[in-house]
Amino acid sequence: MLKLSKDDRKHLREALISGFRTYSSLRIFVSDNFDFRLDEIAESRATGVATDNLIEHFEEGSEDGDVADLILALYKERPRNPAVQKLMDRLQAFLEQRLVLEPSSQEAISLLFELPEPYDDRQLESFLPRPLSYEADCGQLLRGLQQCANAVCKVSFMDRPTTGTGVLIAPDLILTNYHVLSEQIVQDQSQLAEKARTLLFEFGFVSEEHNIPVSPDTFKPEATNPIVCCSPPSQLDYVLLRVEQNIKSADYIKPVPIQSTASLLSPNNELNILQHPEGNVMQVSLSASGVVQVLPSKNRVWYVNRTQGGSSGSPCFNKNWELVALHHASMSRGFGSVREGILLSSILDDISRASNVRIG
Template identity: 35%
Template sequence: MKLTGKQRKQLRQAIISAYPNPSDLEMMVSEELEWNLSTITLGQNYNKIVFDLIEWTQAKNKLEDIICAAYRVAPDNEDLQQFCQPIIRRLEEFIIQPTYNRDYGEFGSPINLSELKSDRQLESLFKPEPNLLDVGFLRRAVDRASSVCRIELSDGRILGTGVLISNQLVLTNYHLLCLEEEKDSTLNTDNLILKFGCYSSESGYETQGYTFQLDSQTPILSSSHTNKLDYLLLQVEPKILQVSDIKPAPWDIDVLPQRRMGINILQHPEGDSMKIAISSNGVREVYENIGLIQYVSRTSGGSSGSPCFNEDWEVVALHHAQRAGSFGKICEGILFRSIYQEISSYLK
């Protein structure tokens, strides 16, 4: 990104307006970007300090970083708003700020993201995917698809998606089986079935795949309520061990997704045959301290419990909520690393 001399002057004036004290600018640069202002400029007056900062960021191709950080911290400053208006759509992806309110009454709006002003702004978050996709990448996607199942009731009702993370262990969302916190989730397991390999065929019909029930003795090994980590660890009947086509998805608790990295979701949206959503820079925020990740992707009803894979096709999160717009969703998932801390004894 390059700015003209006139634009750099406007940006300098806007930054000084939004951060009138040098100490405010120094804190913003340090806390938001982890830059040391004193190593960037030795300016003797504030105008020269901001001028040097802008010149340095342009030379280092970091102009977008300083603009986004300045606007994110002081979005109400009129001068900064006026400067950012021509590029506001590009900035929107950096300023989506969540407010975590877990005290919701009815499941369906489990995250409270700041509202986007229009669907056009939500659409702008979707970067064009490359015209050419690596075949090896797609082969790994197909391989991981064998670990994904559709979760249904015996009467045909479809609840969501799950993922096999060990030989007989499927991970999915708690809220799929238990919409009310006081309700015992074990009441639903007798009629629960898991269908693996539900793909569309050349004829247009869905393949039959493999159907399993849960273990008759211990169907649920571990769980966390919807207002916590929202997961269920299900134990599948031993018959699944006889099917060589079904393989657990790989994961690595030492791998944590990073902001603006790719995220890919294998899912059964609306109970349909399996679909894949690829987002090359979809990760918006990672909140390791509360076990959450937010990302831009395309999901739908039935996608709850779907595995979120990183660019190396390792499970990094479990999709569980979304806020919809016409062109896609701002989604929220539970970090696998956080879930692992509660289920590690079953994965040895």
């Protein structure tokens, strides 16, 4: 745990006030990054007083994290602010050792899995991304987002608050986790189909542009036969769902190409995940060397990219933005969490037999 000196605390206070000059902006910062409201701990709406209360809240230790979590969140929000940069320079040696994986606070279901041997916590920690030094090729990132982002949707329900993420792999077919649809295995296919009819698929759910709200396009499953094929969580944990036909009228929504020749993953490879964590707007998780191990015999891949509840069913892409896995679980370790995905190659045969998905 990071212990602040008197001077460190002074610099943190200055950085927070410089980054968030009003109480309302500081309040938004807290609500966007933590599971509590500034109003709950602030003794006053004066920015200086509220800032002091916020620092004290994290220094005293709580389930919301410690002061290093506050500093990392501040850096994420205001990386170019001179006062923030000055603070990071003072604390860089400590912060570069901190894990930046976010806790999986609201996963739709708790799935257990065994980690690959012979990795221990120290070896696994070596795969973690370093937030102060990561670089991404802007052109490659832009091309990947242009090709893939519009195919990703938030998966929600009309009758319960659970959310997940899905990806369009054909003009009217969405792939996500089985456990997003149902936490329990449903043997009666008519009952499973009935669950599927309560789903909603929200495409284009992204952050606002120029303060203009962006309304997602929402579609429902096909009413008669919404489930094309599926496999329970203990096996391949996927469900392929057919969407109502009017999705084809949204010309910006294009399916992600399925490549049987996609580059195979190896340890230390890049991995990119498009997701709707906690049911929020779409986010991308980049990892320059986040793949821990790939086990084709078990149809699994392990990695350390950031995910949260609501990320279940998210598409995982290799460095060339080829779809290679479906995120489905997270396991806590002594230093943080390791994620597990289902290799797309293990699902392709089922999909091709049950549908007309074009596989390149």
